[in-house]
Structures are given as C-alpha cells and as structure tokens.
Amino acid sequence: MISWNVRGLNDPRKCLVVKNLLWEWKCDVVCLQETKIASMNRQLVCSLWSCPYVDWAVLEANRTAGGILHMWDKRVLDKVEVMVGTFSVSVKWKGVGDDFIWACSGVYGPNENNERGHMWDELVGIQQYWRLPWCCLRDFNIVCFPSVRRGETRLTLAMEKFSEFVEELNLVDLPLEGGSYTWLSGSDQPAMSRLDRALVTLDWEDHFSNVIQRILARPISDHCPILLEAGAMARGKSPLRFENMWLKMEGFVDRVQSWWNWHSFVGTPSFVLAKKLKALREDIVHWNCREFVNVERQKKQLLEELKTLDAKEGDFGLTDGEKCHRADLRSQVEHLLSLEEIS
Known part of the structure; x- marks a missing residue:
C-alpha cells in the first residue's frame, strides 16, 4: 500500500511521474492526499494508475484545496462500503483471496487547531461504526510528539489531542524505516516533520504478517511516499503493458x-x-x-x-x-x- 501527499495533480508532468512510479511499485492500494482536483472521474483515475482493475473512492478538493483519492486493485479487494467525510475517505473491503473483511481510511488533516477536533471525532466515529480491523493512511498535518519535528521541544495541546486519539482507539503507530521525517520544506533552513504515517489496529496487524512501513524517494512533492508492506495480499498475474x-x-x-x-x-x-x-x-x-x-x-x-x-x-x-x-x-x-x- 502507498500513501502519498502529492501536493496537487494539476500538472501533467507531475501526473506522469506519479503514474510511472505507481506502475513500478506494483501496489494493491494507493491513497493520494492533497490532489487539488475538484472533479475526479474514471478517465483521470486510469491516467494515474495504469491498473485495468482499478476501483476508487474520492473526497474531491474544495476548489484547489485538499482532496483525497483512494484506489485499489479489484483482483485483491472487493468493495463492501464507502464512507466519505470532511477529512477522510474510508473503504470497507473483503479480501478476494481470504474473505478477510477490514477497513482503510485515507486522511488529509486540517492546518487549523480548531478543526482538528472535528477530524478526530470523524475518525473515531468511522472506526466505532464498523468495528473492524482498521488501517489509517494519512497526512494529519500534525505530529504526536516533539521528537518527530526537527527542533521542537515543547509538547503542544494539539500533540496531546493526537496522542489521546491514538490511545483511545488503541492504535499501533508502526515504526518507520528509511528516515526520521516524511515532510521537508525545501528552504535553505528546512523545517522537517513526520506528518505522514500509518496507524493500524491490533487485529489488523495480527492478520497481515511482517508489516513494514518505510519511506520511499520523493522525486516530486515535499512529502515522501510511504510504503506499507503487508503479507497475505495476493493478486492475479499482471498483464503485459505497452510502454x-x-x-x-x-x-x-x-x-x-x-x-x-x-x-x-x-x-x-x-x-x-x-x-x-x-x-x-x-x-x-x-x-x-x-x-x-x-x-x-x-x-x-x-x-x-x-x-x-x-x-x-x-x-x-x-x-x-x-x-x-x-x-x-x-x-x-x-x-x-x-x-x-x-x-
């Protein structure tokens, strides 16, 4: 699974880079945040992911702000139900190979503290409504500890609320391989934070063997793509694609x-x-x-x-x-x- 804040998909050259990286990564689930696309359709989705078996759910951008695109391979996962909120797109799936039913939420968090409470409430509601093994792929736009923001030493109220959310749902904050930060500002004295991460429930982690979360290279965007490798997902044979x-x-x-x-x-x-x-x-x-x-x-x-x-x-x-x-x-x-x- 790939989670990536692409910082906009309105540039055709950027879309081409994303498309070819997704093809190379051979993922089963893709969650792209901050698409900045106000109207998503099948043609655009297929132009981003060259998987002929793609299905998707979307939270469209507010004009050119925000936006989440959740895509998956139908050979691997059957869609059961979709919930689209203000800050998230959540999908309930059944595994094609094992009939395992689980849910995944793609999240793009607000920058304003007064809106984050609504985001936490939305995610708690989703998890408690389905009460299923759950994986949350997101850019929360907030860190949970000062240690994952370069130069930060103070524990803020927003960080405490994030930590309370993780504790309330008993979520596992998976270790990150390949680096300490997922967002770099790109300035001469860059700000750095771990804004992007995967949180999972214990029963989700128990089902998928050898779960690994790692940073991938970022040829575009100021956010690193996050790869979540999990066992027990299997797809059919990939077709030959014309290049x-x-x-x-x-x-x-x-x-x-x-x-x-x-x-x-x-x-x-x-x-x-x-x-x-x-x-x-x-x-x-x-x-x-x-x-x-x-x-x-x-x-x-x-x-x-x-x-x-x-x-x-x-x-x-x-x-x-x-x-x-x-x-x-x-x-x-x-x-x-x-x-x-x-x-």
Missing part, C-alpha cells in the same frame, strides 16, 4: 513485424491468433529486458541516492553542493520516468 518508450527505439515496429511473421501455428483462426499473441508477448518481454535493463538500473540508483540525501538532510543537513546534486537527480529521474510512459 511508449518502446516506440522511441529505432526499429521497434520492424522487430514486432518480424517476430509476428516468424511464428507459425496450425489450427483454427482463433487458436492461431492466441498462440501468436502469446509468442509475441514473450519476444517483447525478452527484448525489453535486454534493451532497458540499464535504464531500470540507473533509475533505481538515482531514486536510492535521492532517498539517501533526504535522510541525510533530516539528520545532519546538506551542503549547497549536495542540494544542487539532489535537484539534478530529480531532473534525471523525471526524464527516465518520462521515457517509461505507459499506455
């Missing part, structure tokens, strides 16, 4: 024509067509592995460097040279992801 970068390779169309003509089968027209398509698929898969293995390796290396620099900034700070290097890394990642545009 537009193939058309940018000289001779690709001629290769496909040659492969198609090379294969010969005997049988009914439908049988021959199915066999030739299967053989062509294998040819394309093998060719793709040979031609683009270096691109894939380079992209993973760049994303790992980005994550390392973000973690270093949280712990020790970055020099001006390292900040320039990080900006260059983001530009390179965006370029590589644009090559991998998927149809």
